[in-house]
Amino acid sequence: MINQFSNAGMHHLFNNAINQDAISTAQNNRYVAISLADGVSTCTAAQQGAIVACNTLNDLLINKAAFFFQFDEKQVAEIVISHILYNLRKQAAEDNEDISEYSSTISSVLIDTKAKKAVLINLGDGIILATAKGKANVLAMPDDSSLGCCVTTTMNAINSVAIKAIDIRMLDSIAICSDGAWRQMFNKNKLKPEVANILGNSEYGLLSEFLLKQKCFDDFSFVSVDLKEYTGRKTA
Amino acid sequence: MQRGTITRRMDNVFDGLQSEFRSLCDIEDFKAKLLALKKSEGRSDRSSKLRILFDMFDACSIEYERGKDYEYYENLVMNSNIPRFSEIEDRMMLSLYNKYSDYPTPEEYINRIVDRLSCDEDNWDSDTLRVRILKQFIKYGNCLTYVASRKGQKETINIYCGGAYIKKYLTQKNKDTTVAKLTDGLHLLEDDIFDVLLTATKAQKKPNGTYGILKMVDDLASGKFRTGGSTKKSLYLFAMVYGMTFYSNTADIIDYKTDIETNLFRDYYNNNLMRFITTAYRGKLCEYDLDPSGQGINYKNFAEMVYLYYISKDCSPEEKIKSSNEMIFRIQTESFNKGAKNVAQTENQTIYYKGLVKNLDKNIYCEDILSKDEAAFEEFICENYNCDTYADSHSVGELQLETEQHTAHMEYLTILKDLIDLGMDLSHCNYGLWFTDIAAFKKKGYKSICDRRTDIDKEKFGEFIELLLGINSFMGHMVNEDVSEKTTESECSTPSKIKTKALYVDSPRDITRTSMIVAYYYYYNALHENDGREKWKNFEELFNDFKKGIDEKLEASYYHPLSGKNIFDVLVAFSSYAYLNI
Numbered sequence: 001m002i003n004q005f006s007n008a009g010m011h012h013l014f015n016n017a018i019n020q021d022a023i024s025t026a027q028n029n030r031y032v033a034i035s036l037a038d039g040v041s042t043c044t045a046a047q048q049g050a051i052v053a054c055n056t057l058n059d060l061l062i063n064k065a066a067f068f069f070q071f072d073e074k075q076v077a078e079i080v081i082s083h084i085l086y087n088l089r090k091q092a093a094e095d096n097e098d099i100s101e102y103s104s105t106i107s108s109v110l111i112d113t114k115a116k117k118a119v120l121i122n123l124g125d126g127i128i129l130a131t132a133k134g135k136a137n138v139l140a141m142p143d144d145s146s147l148g149c150c151v152t153t154t155m156n157a158i159n160s161v162a163i164k165a166i167d168i169r170m171l172d173s174i175a176i177c178s179d180g181a182w183r184q185m186f187n188k189n190k191l192k193p194e195v196a197n198i199l200g201n202s203e204y205g206l207l208s209e210f211l212l213k214q215k216c217f218d219d220f221s222f223v224s225v226d227l228k229e230y231t232g233r234k235t236a
Numbered sequence: 237m238q239r240g241t242i243t244r245r246m247d248n249v250f251d252g253l254q255s256e257f258r259s260l261c262d263i264e265d266f267k268a269k270l271l272a273l274k275k276s277e278g279r280s281d282r283s284s285k286l287r288i289l290f291d292m293f294d295a296c297s298i299e300y301e302r303g304k305d306y307e308y309y310e311n312l313v314m315n316s317n318i319p320r321f322s323e324i325e326d327r328m329m330l331s332l333y334n335k336y337s338d339y340p341t342p343e344e345y346i347n348r349i350v351d352r353l354s355c356d357e358d359n360w361d362s363d364t365l366r367v368r369i370l371k372q373f374i375k376y377g378n379c380l381t382y383v384a385s386r387k388g389q390k391e392t393i394n395i396y397c398g399g400a401y402i403k404k405y406l407t408q409k410n411k412d413t414t415v416a417k418l419t420d421g422l423h424l425l426e427d428d429i430f431d432v433l434l435t436a437t438k439a440q441k442k443p444n445g446t447y448g449i450l451k452m453v454d455d456l457a458s459g460k461f462r463t464g465g466s467t468k469k470s471l472y473l474f475a476m477v478y479g480m481t482f483y484s485n486t487a488d489i490i491d492y493k494t495d496i497e498t499n500l501f502r503d504y505y506n507n508n509l510m511r512f513i514t515t516a517y518r519g520k521l522c523e524y525d526l527d528p529s530g531q532g533i534n535y536k537n538f539a540e541m542v543y544l545y546y547i548s549k550d551c552s553p554e555e556k557i558k559s560s561n562e563m564i565f566r567i568q569t570e571s572f573n574k575g576a577k578n579v580a581q582t583e584n585q586t587i588y589y590k591g592l593v594k595n596l597d598k599n600i601y602c603e604d605i606l607s608k609d610e611a612a613f614e615e616f617i618c619e620n621y622n623c624d625t626y627a628d629s630h631s632v633g634e635l636q637l638e639t640e641q642h643t644a645h646m647e648y649l650t651i652l653k654d655l656i657d658l659g660m661d662l663s664h665c666n667y668g669l670w671f672t673d674i675a676a677f678k679k680k681g682y683k684s685i686c687d688r689r690t691d692i693d694k695e696k697f698g699e700f701i702e703l704l705l706g707i708n709s710f711m712g713h714m715v716n717e718d719v720s721e722k723t724t725e726s727e728c729s730t731p732s733k734i735k736t737k738a739l740y741v742d743s744p745r746d747i748t749r750t751s752m753i754v755a756y757y758y759y760y761n762a763l764h765e766n767d768g769r770e771k772w773k774n775f776e777e778l779f780n781d782f783k784k785g786i787d788e789k790l791e792a793s794y795y796h797p798l799s800g801k802n803i804f805d806v807l808v809a810f811s812s813y814a815y816l817n818i
Contacts (some may be wrong), residue, residue, distance in 0.1 A: 127489065135487060136487055137486060137487050138485075138486070138487060138488065138489055141489050141490065142489065144490070144492045186489065186491075188479070188481050188491045188494055189481040189482075189483055189488045189489050189490065189491035189494070189495070190481075190487070190488050190550070191487060191488075193550075196487070
């Protein structure tokens with residue numbers, strides 16, 4: 001089962017602006033792909049950039065899924081970034097805009113339900129979490145945004161994409177969260193106890209409720225996949 | 237999103253240096269590239285050799301035409317006004333001089349941390365740095381004092397003394413009306429509270445002395461590193477009162493603002509030689525820990541693990557300070573009563589101990605010992621760590637246990653072996669910084685440069701030379717050398733026998749990151765001095781090549797890799813370039 005949730009942050013609500021986070025999901029009889037992109041607020045076409053990046057990557061993952069489990073990390077990074085940039089350039093040319101106006105972060109998870117494996121892709125300050133045995137764990141760390149994190153249009157972004165292949169047999173769920181969401185879920189470097197509890201039980205409906213109660217300045221979104229139906233595990 | 241000011245500044249400094257160094261090409265650099273171009277005639281790599289040559293022309297502002305033959309470029313090089321190395325030595329010195337003051341001192345690093353982590357409501361911004369830190373210890377750490385039950389009796393424990401003096405000071409400031417609690421009088425606390433340190437005795441400045449806490453805070457604020465683990469202890473206490481965090485790579489993320497490893501052990505407490513030019517260090521080098529190991533957190537030390545355990549715990553700073561100190565005391569007492577446990581330790585277990593608190597192999601199902609409950613954690617520490625501070629009938633500080641760095645020492649010894657295998661006699665490796673004659677500067681002053689360049693501030697330049705002297709003392713010269721009156725021809729032909737301390741580190745206890753870099757510096761120079769023009773590298777190429785070689789060894793030793801953020805690292809690589817270029 002896939003859960004997704006996305007909401008505009010207060011900053012955008014006050015400015016009558018739109019939610020610049022984008023989510024894309026897809027599945028077929030073997031693979032599941034989920035992606036989340038967070039448009040850079042200062043860009044004029046941030047939302048469009050996020051949508052293009054998100055859809056491009058998710059389509060690529062689901063259509064060419066098998067390849068991603070064979071490529072090495074560098075090859076995955078190259079193919080991911082080159083595809084996203086190709087479509088962003090096309091969009092920018094159509095709109096007669098500069099490509100940098102379409103910048104966004106991008107995080108994706110591709111799951112092979114048969115082989116019980118997953119490939120994680122993370123560029124920017126999104127986070128990828130997993131739950132197992134009632135506890136949440138960090139699979140892919142957000143970039144240090146105080147240094148101005150890497151986005152899709154950053155030069156040499158290929159070198160900054162985190163790629164990881166994992167075994168999902170022991171996992172209950174995987175979730176991608178935008179920075180607007182995870183910043184509310186963490187207290188400094190640790191998950192807030194109530195969030196750790198929600199994630200530990202893979203209760204993503206409650207996570208939406210929790211996030212709505214917070215005063216999120218930035219857009220806040222997450223997308224998650226319940227893996228128990230694929231792994232045969234029971235909730236802790 | 238704002239980029240950290242110091243980081244941004246450092247990037248600019250290093251980028252600036254790199255671009256200036258890139259233009260520091262002498263005639264030999266060009267000849268080397270011409271040779272490579274000539275050899276590539278008719279081969280597929282000719283275009284890449286040409287590109288390198290064009291880059292150098294661009295860097296040196298030499299006009300050229302593309303698509304010409306070899307003779308054209310050779311003539312261009314020979315007829316252009318390209319300096320010899322001796323001519324660019326001044327430019328090198330001036331490039332470094334122009335940039336060095338942009339390197340932050342330890343004081344600036346600690347100031348940044350205090351700025352970032354102070355509570356806005358406290359409104360202590362207008363206070364001096366040391367007053368702000370002292371107030372933080374008083375308000376959030378109960379002035380490093382607590383009440384504990386020991387042997388069935390309640391006892392007041394002062395981790396650092398000084399509360400009584402602070403109370404006396406505040407009472408005086410409050411027109412002789414006693415201040416009930418120290419926290420009530422924080423608004424009265426000013427920088428003159430530290431004046432007593434100027435006349436205090438050594439005993440009064442010790443942790444259990446009258447002004448213990450004042451001395452500790454003053455050291456922290458001015459970046460004075462003490463030996464015997466006392467600086468480390470104060471760093472952990474500082475981390476607790478400022479709510480800093482430890483990243484274990486499990487269910488947590490790095491919080492770059494509060495991470496103890498990045499902020500305290502990497503940026504602040506490393507061998508940042510900029511401190512040699514701070515007023516705190518001038519003329520008092522013998523008082524301080526001149527060469528911190530560079531290892532940062534010692535994962536084999538039980539007390540450091542107890543501090544990390546409580547830094548990671550969700551409780552108040554006061555609770556963290558009390559609980560960590562009490563747990564260390566209990567463990568020490570048990571170890572004393574029961575005698576030292578025969579803890580199975582091999583010589584290469586840093587990786588094992590680090591793995592206990594840090595998920596090194598990124599196993600997503602990993603649980604570190606920091607998530608254990610207090611009793612289980614304490615038991616684990618007693619069972620698996622050397623906690624015997626009373627061994628061999630003499631007591632040592634808890635932070636002085638297990639300071640040996642066997643892995644680092646082994647890496648260091650392999651560098652020395654490689655150096656000896658090249659036919660080098662270690663006693664001849666003592667030339668220190670090569671790009672300028674530091675000894676001559678020391679003896680004669682720096683008239684030559686200052687006379688030629690009237691725009692140079694002599695005082696600032698003197699400060700820069702002081703920094704070079706500090707670095708040079710790590711790299712070779714162990715005693716004050718006199719400038720020889722002899723000419724080059726009449727000088728003694730036998731090499732100097734002054735030993736370089738960094739090449740004679742006998743014990744894993746004394747190994748430091750700096751020693752390792754110095755050893756590698758002599759090895760790298762010896763390895764490449766007969767390379768010939770074909771393998772010639774300009775500075776940028778050399779820095780990257782030097783970095784690639786030393787980083788393998790530094791990282792294997794759990795030290796930080798070579799970094800443009802560290803002026804020592806930059807100067808060593810720079811000196812290597814000069815050595816190979818002359």
